[in-house]
Amino acid sequence: MLFTGLSLMAQQVKVNGTLTDAETKEPLIGATIRETGTNNGTVTDLDGNYNLDVSPDAELTFSYVGYKEAVQSVNNRSVINVAMALDIEALAEVVVLGYGGVRKSDLTGSVATVDSKKLKAMVASNPIDALQGQVPGLQITNNSGAPGASPTVSIRGVGTPGNPSPLYVVDGVLLNDMSFVNGADIASITVLKDASALAIYGNRGANGVIIVKTKQGTMGQEPRISISSSYGVQVQQNRIDLLDKRDYANVINAITPGTYNNIDALPNTDWQELIFETAPIQTHTASISGASKNNQYYFSVGYFGQDGTIPESSYERLTVKINELYKPKEFLSLGANVTIAPFWQDNTRGDAPFNVYRASPMIAPRDANGNFNEVPGVGNILADLEYTTNNKTSGVRTVGQLFLEATFLKGFTAKTNLGIEALTENNEVFTPVFFVSPTQQNEETRYGKNRFSRTSLLWENTLNWDKEIERHRINAVAGFTVQETTNEQLNLVGRNLFRDQEEFRYIDPSNIDPTGVSNGVRDAGDFYIQLSYLTRVNYSFDNRYLATFTFRRDGSSKFLEDNKYGNFPAVALGWNIFNEKFITIPQVITNLKLRGSWGIVGNDKINYLSAYSTVDNNINGVFGSNEQQYFGQTDGGLGNPDLQWEEIEQFNIGLELGVYQQKLTAELDYYQRTTTGTLIGLQLPDYIGNGTNLVTFNAGSFLNRGLEVNLNWEDEIGDVFYTIGVQGTTIHNETLQVSGVESAEEIFGNAQGSIVSRTAKGLPIGAYYGYIVDGVFQTEEEVDAKPSLSGTEPGDLIFRDVNEDGVLNGDDRTFIGSPIPDLNYGINLSATYKGVSLTMLFQGQYGNELYNIKETVRPAQYNYEQHVADFWRGSGTSNSEPRPTTGGNNYEPSTRFIQDGSFFRLRSLTISYALPKTLLESLKVNQASIYARGNNIFTLTEYTGYSPEIGGGPLTTGIDQGTYPVASIYTFGIDLTF
Numbered sequence: 001m002l003f004t005g006l007s008l009m010a011q012q013v014k015v016n017g018t019l020t021d022a023e024t025k026e027p028l029i030g031a032t033i034r035e036t037g038t039n040n041g042t043v044t045d046l047d048g049n050y051n052l053d054v055s056p057d058a059e060l061t062f063s064y065v066g067y068k069e070a071v072q073s074v075n076n077r078s079v080i081n082v083a084m085a086l087d088i089e090a091l092a093e094v095v096v097l098g099y100g101g102v103r104k105s106d107l108t109g110s111v112a113t114v115d116s117k118k119l120k121a122m123v124a125s126n127p128i129d130a131l132q133g134q135v136p137g138l139q140i141t142n143n144s145g146a147p148g149a150s151p152t153v154s155i156r157g158v159g160t161p162g163n164p165s166p167l168y169v170v171d172g173v174l175l176n177d178m179s180f181v182n183g184a185d186i187a188s189i190t191v192l193k194d195a196s197a198l199a200i201y202g203n204r205g206a207n208g209v210i211i212v213k214t215k216q217g218t219m220g221q222e223p224r225i226s227i228s229s230s231y232g233v234q235v236q237q238n239r240i241d242l243l244d245k246r247d248y249a250n251v252i253n254a255i256t257p258g259t260y261n262n263i264d265a266l267p268n269t270d271w272q273e274l275i276f277e278t279a280p281i282q283t284h285t286a287s288i289s290g291a292s293k294n295n296q297y298y299f300s301v302g303y304f305g306q307d308g309t310i311p312e313s314s315y316e317r318l319t320v321k322i323n324e325l326y327k328p329k330e331f332l333s334l335g336a337n338v339t340i341a342p343f344w345q346d347n348t349r350g351d352a353p354f355n356v357y358r359a360s361p362m363i364a365p366r367d368a369n370g371n372f373n374e375v376p377g378v379g380n381i382l383a384d385l386e387y388t389t390n391n392k393t394s395g396v397r398t399v400g401q402l403f404l405e406a407t408f409l410k411g412f413t414a415k416t417n418l419g420i421e422a423l424t425e426n427n428e429v430f431t432p433v434f435f436v437s438p439t440q441q442n443e444e445t446r447y448g449k450n451r452f453s454r455t456s457l458l459w460e461n462t463l464n465w466d467k468e469i470e471r472h473r474i475n476a477v478a479g480f481t482v483q484e485t486t487n488e489q490l491n492l493v494g495r496n497l498f499r500d501q502e503e504f505r506y507i508d509p510s511n512i513d514p515t516g517v518s519n520g521v522r523d524a525g526d527f528y529i530q531l532s533y534l535t536r537v538n539y540s541f542d543n544r545y546l547a548t549f550t551f552r553r554d555g556s557s558k559f560l561e562d563n564k565y566g567n568f569p570a571v572a573l574g575w576n577i578f579n580e581k582f583i584t585i586p587q588v589i590t591n592l593k594l595r596g597s598w599g600i601v602g603n604d605k606i607n608y609l610s611a612y613s614t615v616d617n618n619i620n621g622v623f624g625s626n627e628q629q630y631f632g633q634t635d636g637g638l639g640n641p642d643l644q645w646e647e648i649e650q651f652n653i654g655l656e657l658g659v660y661q662q663k664l665t666a667e668l669d670y671y672q673r674t675t676t677g678t679l680i681g682l683q684l685p686d687y688i689g690n691g692t693n694l695v696t697f698n699a700g701s702f703l704n705r706g707l708e709v710n711l712n713w714e715d716e717i718g719d720v721f722y723t724i725g726v727q728g729t730t731i732h733n734e735t736l737q738v739s740g741v742e743s744a745e746e747i748f749g750n751a752q753g754s755i756v757s758r759t760a761k762g763l764p765i766g767a768y769y770g771y772i773v774d775g776v777f778q779t780e781e782e783v784d785a786k787p788s789l790s791g792t793e794p795g796d797l798i799f800r801d802v803n804e805d806g807v808l809n810g811d812d813r814t815f816i817g818s819p820i821p822d823l824n825y826g827i828n829l830s831a832t833y834k835g836v837s838l839t840m841l842f843q844g845q846y847g848n849e850l851y852n853i854k855e856t857v858r859p860a861q862y863n864y865e866q867h868v869a870d871f872w873r874g875s876g877t878s879n880s881e882p883r884p885t886t887g888g889n890n891y892e893p894s895t896r897f898i899q900d901g902s903f904f905r906l907r908s909l910t911i912s913y914a915l916p917k918t919l920l921e922s923l924k925v926n927q928a929s930i931y932a933r934g935n936n937i938f939t940l941t942e943y944t945g946y947s948p949e950i951g952g953g954p955l956t957t958g959i960d961q962g963t964y965p966v967a968s969i970y971t972f973g974i975d976l977t978f
Contacts, residue, residue: 133826155208195599232971354962570599591658822847
């Protein structure tokens with residue numbers, strides 16, 4: 001061995017040289033030189049020089065970011081200098097924008113792109129889940145773990161008390177969500193955030209835009225078959241710490257002495273253990289893609305199946321994807337992108353977790369005869385799951401586009417595109433005859449049928465122009481679009497069916513319930529016609545100075561004639577500082593760009609009848625001496641004919657930086673987003689006579705501002721290639737104004753029968769509203785000495801006299817917390833070593849509060865969280881937990897129920913192994929990998945509920961009303977390519 005080693009050393013030769021730019025002759029710093037097929041390598045120094053010991057017949061590979069890879073044979077040479085050429089294709093990488101794309105180097109807007117590899121991090125029915133913690137400014141909240149549930153999504157904060165959801169563009173079709181998409185079909189997702197990027201979509205892009213491009217065969221590609229399959233289990237992350245029977249008995253006996261005496265003889269039921277179960281989840285996709293001289297194609301079939309961790313809940317979806325591009329002539333292209341997605345869903349009781357939370361632990365679920373026991377105040381949840389969960393939904397969603405594209409003259413491309421979305425959904429609910437208790441029973445069968453359909457047609461026509469004249473580069477687009485969206489719902493209810501077997505469940509004249517028949521529009525905000533004109537010009541001079549000008553004019557049927565159209569402009573400027581000749585930039589910097597934008601986009605997300613006063617029909621009245629019934633009509637609610645477009649003005653300034661040959665890249669963005677003329681439903685004064693109906697006004701202004709940071713480091717140490725990514729977003733949300741009608745200076749949010757949030761000037765949207773708790777009254781003397789609510793006794797909470805008027809009443813309710821986090825962040829880590837890869841995604845938020853409203857619902861002797869066991873028992877025993885009661889002042893909305901919503905979560909961890917090429921060749925497989933993945937593995941938080949991720953509407957975000965808990969998921973899978 002010694003002689004062999006000396007022999008090999010004797011055969012080594014020393015090679016040195018210099019790497020330079022082929023055009024500028026400048027040295028390339030940090031370029032990589034590697035002996036091909038080995039781990040032997042080095043990098044160039046500050047002068048572009050390198051030294052390396054290699055074998056005499058070795059081959060060297062030279063690589064550098066932005067340059068074409070070069071290969072040289074040593075052939076006993078001791079000096080090898082290489083002039084490396086720019087990789088024009090890499091520098092000309094195109095970023096997808098609305099109605100076209102621009103070179104990444106020419107981009108002036110705030111845009112983030114995520115490729116298909118990062119989308120595999122999560123197992124979920126909606127692929128948008130995979131972006132959580134990966135895109136600055138994008139907040140995704142999984143407020144329900146129910147099978148098929150979609151998260152709440154917002155971009156750069158919430159700017160309206162209405163609908164804050166972004167626009168989704170899937171293969172050119174404009175949609176309200178992307179829940180039907182199979183994640184395995186996605187090539188990339190692009191998130192548009194600032195006005196420069198959004199303005200091309202006008203009012204549809206008011207809350208941000210998420211563009212989804214699905215896979216397609218590439219020219220020159222042989223037919224390729226890919227198979228991916230995974231199977232796993234879902235496990236409930238944690239349990240809420242509730243009272244056991246002994247602590248529960250102590251609390252109830254404190255309320256009503258002597259209720260429980262022989263505690264040992266009573267059961268100790270853990271309802272959470274009875275209801276939550278391990279459940280399977282699986283995904284399977286098979287696809288074929290390829291291309292010929294005139295044809296590119298991609299076809300796939302995918303299946304997603306998920307059972308719930310609560311019984312009687314599940315979701316299944318079959319996805320068929322067809323992408324086709326045909327070029328009969330060099331200048332002409334015809335294409336189709338179609339997704340057909342039938343689905344089936346079993347819907348469990350939505351209040352199941354809440355009822356489990358409240359159920360007494362001193363009641364067994366069944367008696368000695370196997371019958372369900374009564375659970376006072378809540379109902380027996382196991383009986384509910386058996387009798388009242390026959391709730392099934394099925395349907396099919398079809399989304400697709402057909403397009404024709406022609407190039408002519410020099411640089412002109414004309415395209416016409418027809419997009420369609422069609423959804424048909426059927427729901428059936430059956431309740432049999434059963435009896436558990438007088439408050440939990442059904443005396444006759446009840447059968448409900450619901451049919452919902454939604455259709456959206458989109459026709460777009462655009463003309464693009466690309467031109468380069470010496471150092472000038474122009475990319476321009478102009479066009480017009482028209483879209484019509486309609487929906488309809490039909491409901492029928494039958495009672496006392498003759499036979500209740502599933503195959504005999506029909507509604508006919510003998511069993512129909514006339515009060516259960518209805519027909520009309522289900523989603524009043526998604527019923528409209530829109531006509532739009534658009535144009536955008538991107539200009540680049542000498543790869544240094546950049547400008548983008550965008551304009552869109554939208555017309556919406558939701559506004560009356562005088563206000564029907566809105567004009568939405570945007571402008572952005574960029575400066576590629578790195579390309580400047582007169583600025584000396586340190587050699588360590590390899591990219592430096594400054595960009596800024598300003599623009600206005602609109603919003604019309606309101607009821608399609610908001611501008612009109614309505615009339616309610618079929619109002620019966622009895623008149624005359626013979627008391628005859630007549631059909632009548634009455635005012636249904638006032639409209640506002642003066643409604644105008646809501647406008648969102650955005651300002652953004654960003655910096656892009658690359659260091660150490662792009663090993664370190666950074667993007668910093670400061671954004672300010674101001675919404676004016678916000679479309680809000682307000683309550684009119686009683687004397688106007690509009691009842692409880694809200695009237696829509698342009699009545700509010702809201703501000704969101706913050707800083708986005710995206711840092712990424714990529715490098716290799718020997719055989720280990722690793723990446724570190726950190727991204728974060730700060731959010732400052734503030735109400736600037738709420739006004740429009742008399743006394744309407746604030747907007748209230750309600751939950752569980754209480755006012756829980758107040759949106760007013762100076763506060764964030766959905767700010768929690770209630771009393772500030774300053775402790776617990778210890779003696780009667782303290783009660784007499786301080787202002788308190790009527791009925792207050794020793795042991796009750798002390799509420800602060802906020803206005804210091806000596807009287808405690810509703811005027812002392814105030815701001816007690818914000819549901820909006822100060823910071824959202826994500827950390828991505830990955831490492832690869834000889835086919836073994838490890839990826840980790842951490843995600844979290846900081847600075848928000850949650851409202852645990854579950855604890856406030858106390859009309860009966862429900863169970864309590866564990867902290868209540870330390871209740872006040874007399875003077876000096878507790879200054880935080882009041883005396884037990886089943887209602888009263890202690891359950892008024894207050895800081896007692898506000899908790900820290902900050903958390904840190906291991907969102908995803910994947911370990912994969914790529915099979916070696918020698919084995920693949922024997923199996924005749926191109927690529928193969930196996931992996932194990934965990935999602936939602938652990939969560940560090942002080943919140944006492946199931947999960948600190950709690951969504952909701954803008955006025956009720958972060959209010960925990962007992963939602964379906966999000967589970968941990970553990971899966972194993974395999975990916976194959978033939």
